[in-house]
Amino acid sequence: MRGRLAAIGVATMLMVAAPAAANPASTEVAIVVESGARTGEPLDVTITLSDASGDPVSEAPVMVLEELRFFDYHDVSTVGETRTDHRGIATLTYVPGRAGQGRLIAEYPGADELDPATDTAMITVEEGVGVVSPVIPATPDPLLPRGVTAVWFLPLLLAIWLAIATSVYNVLRIPAERGTAHEA
């Protein structure tokens, strides 16, 4: 198994924290992802949480999210939720499903005296050897053939328009049916 690189940070690491000077209660969260990510192979994600004075924050919930990009589509999906230990460290296993550049986001929601904090780690995922990306099952064709709709829908629609046309024809004939009240 590849070694954990939480301390050295071979993977790109970005620290995000609220400015400590402005708010003494600010919190720091750091996310580190081990390098050499391949699709279908589990990766260790390590999150470290500390308060403004650098002391670890224990038993705190941390959410890990995965950013999804597909052309213009942009969304995040939850990878999982974990909890820090007495050292302020939480770990999670992440299995990348798609090759390419991606981002993992660690979110700490905050507590009574601790501000929320977020950190982001860029990851590069390569295609796994012998490991196939999660296969999305193809949507099966519906049981009823597509043409069935036309069998009932189009004749019905045609009949409706024919009825409307007949009705309009009768109205258009009204001026031609003039006579005197006596005749009526």
Add this chain to the structure above:
Amino acid sequence: MTSAVEQLAMRPLGERPGRGYWVLVAAMAALVVLGLVAWIIQLREGLGVTGLSSSVPWGVYIVNFIFFVGISYAGTLLSAVLRLVHAGWRRPITRIAEVVTVSSLVIAAVMIPADLGRPVIAPWQMLISGRGESPLVWDMVVLTTYLVAAFIFLVIPMIPDMARCRDTHPTGTGPRYRLYSWMAASWNGHARQWQRLERAMGILAITIIPVAILAHSAVAWIFGVTPRPVWNSTIFAPYFVVGAVFSGTAVIVVIMAAYRRVFHLHVFFTERHFVRLGYILLTLNLVYMYFTFSEYWTIGYTVQADYQAPLASILSGAHAWAFWFAIILGMLVPAALVALPWTRTVGGITTASVLVVTGMWLKRWIIVVPPLETGMTPGSLASYAPTWVEGAITLAGGAALVLIFLGFQRLFPVISIWEVEYGDEEDHVPAANVRNGEVPA
């Protein structure tokens, strides 16, 4: 010589409207203008000014669309169905019902380009690239058919009354006289003209019922054929149809009550009309409650995990307030108001109808929004809250409906005079009331 029915029905056309009328017109027009401004902002800035997102692409606009298509059923039920079963008491109500149908369909149609964001390109793409097997395409075709049929069904029965307006016009000149003359289609009441008119109305009355059912079924199938939890339901088509007639009937009661109060049309809209519509409302309410119970009971015991999040959101989560309002105040309380003899009055039935209209709008919200918020990929959650832009366009839709009615009753008689006059003697209560001297001052 004019009849008492004609005098009463045509009174709003000749009278100068009071200050209250103009205040109401100004207020409604202001709301419509606000809606237009909001739409222009949306067109300039994009759908980003709304609460819609890639996760929740349908929001208030689609809720409004289903709601307004729903209330368009008023004309189908009260005019076409009751006409076919020769329910004589329907006569004073038919024209209002037909105007509700046409105007609400027009407002519903506006909501689709509002939701799509690109009012020209998106419908055009649908026309040239739409797939024939998609209910979205059927919906567009059927709703267009429904609108055309409903418009003709409104205009044809107006011909004899337009001839009356033409013949009694004080000056016999001007644009209003020309409009009446054109709409009267050279009508002089000859037997063969009556024959043509009755034939045209008979054909349309039969035709418009399947069109209306198909129109709302197509809306329901858009949801039903989507493999999304809660939407993917086999009962959605009849559920939507019953809900549509239910809300349409309630809207008719509300409009009747307003006309009765403002224009003193007690002689046409009697307590008997309210009670009979109340019974229809109660029947539809019970059927709709049965469908609602059946739907959520079935989902509640489905063991598929992806149904649990949207159902929890509806029953006890973020949208529970809307669901329980729709159930308690939109269904149970109105049912009690109509069922109990001491609240089965004009006031009680009108109150029940206002609650039904509000409840049914919220019920459509429940159908559209919570399943989208919970998403289809595991763990994906989104939230949706409409912005002021969507709120303004929604209010403009409601205000436009009121404005159409305010304009219509200044131009045309809201009562079908000839139908009331020539109705069966037995069912001819309004005319009998007039004959008995019950003409309001």
